[in-house]
């Protein structure tokens with residue numbers, strides 16, 4: 182389906198997956214909107230039994246949007262909060278980091294000033310920390326104290342790490358329902374990290390894509406003020422706030438942090454005639470992302486970067502969405518790019534680097550070929566650049582050998598997949614494995630004959646696809662040891678009801694080191710002795 186099809190026209194009546202539009206399937210069932218509230222409570226809340234949704238501190242006063250942390254290094258981590266400034270034009274907050282949640286003694290502390298020019302957000306790079314250590318942090322403004330956050334530094338660069346466990350997620354359309362998946366993550370203490378692969382917000386107007394919850398602002402977001410208000414709406418969700426509070430996040434944006442099916446100079450959901458210059462919208466979106474997300478940035482327009490977790494893993498974060506992306510389906514596929522030249526050089530260099538065993542490519546769009554869905558928004562639409570990455574995997578290892586143990590982490594498409602990525606050319610051995618995370622709330626296909634037929638076709642014609650779930654929302658947990666990479670997919674039972682927060686695991690797929698193959702497995706139990714969640 183051409184990217185030129187307006188997605189607005191089909192959003193309500195078709196299955197819409199990332200960049201893939203399948204016209205003709207039935208709309209997903211929806212429940213009546215609690216229009217106008219803009220927060221997570223609903224009129225029927227009074228009738229329901231208490232749930233985990235009610236737990237956790239509800240910030241008031243200056244720290245209404247909670248706290249967050251991210252981009253852990255062995256000796257540093259980004260700490261974030263936002264001060265609701267009211268009539269004040271600026272505020273200086275004190276930040277404190279402790280080894281325990283009582284803050285009986287401080288490891289480090291300091292002051293940071295914010296003002297309206299950065300929407301009251303505070304971002305601190307707390308340094309001088311110990312590697313592989315859990316810390317608690319908070320912010321203080323006058324008599325007001327923020328909720329306590331919990332974070333964890335990365336292992337030392339040369340450390341032999343026995344095990345690492347992270348959650349991988351994407352695509353949280355607030356209008357489609359409640360973030361039970363985030364709540365489930367926030368309640369488990371066993372993760373080192375949450376990796377969010379984009380669409381952490383959506384740009385649409387209320388009712389335009391999903392109608393369970395109403396947004397603020399109610400209109401489609403275009404200006405800097407709009408984007409800031411939309412982030413603020415999201416961060417008043419108790420489940421999102423809670424998972425930011427309990428874990429460091431590592432994030433990349435996808436299209437909806439700007440506009441649907443974005444590329445370098447435009448977007449499917451951007452009309453310059455009525456919405457102004459795309460460059461201005463992109464700059465506004467990127468400024469708000471930089472203000473509100475806990476990533477360590479030097480330039481709001483550049484999110485590609487790399488984080489290392491000892492000798493066990495390196496997480497290479499890509500921007501396949503904006504920086505270097507040429508327009509979907511336009512021009513010669515041989516010259517279309519998903520990555521800028523600088524970024525491509527960086528990615529190939531990190532793939533060839535030795536020092537960490539598992540190379541995790543945190544990426545927006547599906548990397549493995551999938552002609553069955555004909556989606557020019559993903560790597561299938563940019564085959565020449567994918568070939569160059571595959572070539573680096575084929576010969577970029579020591580002495581010209583294959584690069585081993587590459588795991589592509591993908592979001593965008595609101596469905597779950599486990600795949601052996603085929604190599605190109607002779608040999609036939611898979612080049613990598615790829616795990617695609619479903620949406621937190623963003624819908625895949627309604628359960629039914631269309632998704633069943635597509636699933637059968639894919640499984641028959643693409644034997645390297647080992648697992649696909651086109652229906653359920655959720656996330657996966659990636660558990661790494663030197664011996665294997667194991668992904669356990671989780672699904673949320675119902676995102677439309679605020680009180681049905683059931684989350685359960687579905688399938689586990691494991692790749693043994695040195696194979697780039699997948700096999701079905703039983704999930705390894707969570708590690709014991711995880712540091713206590715923040716109170």
Ligand SMILES: [Fe+2]
Pocket residue numbers: 199351352353379380437593594595623
């Ligand atoms: Fe999405």
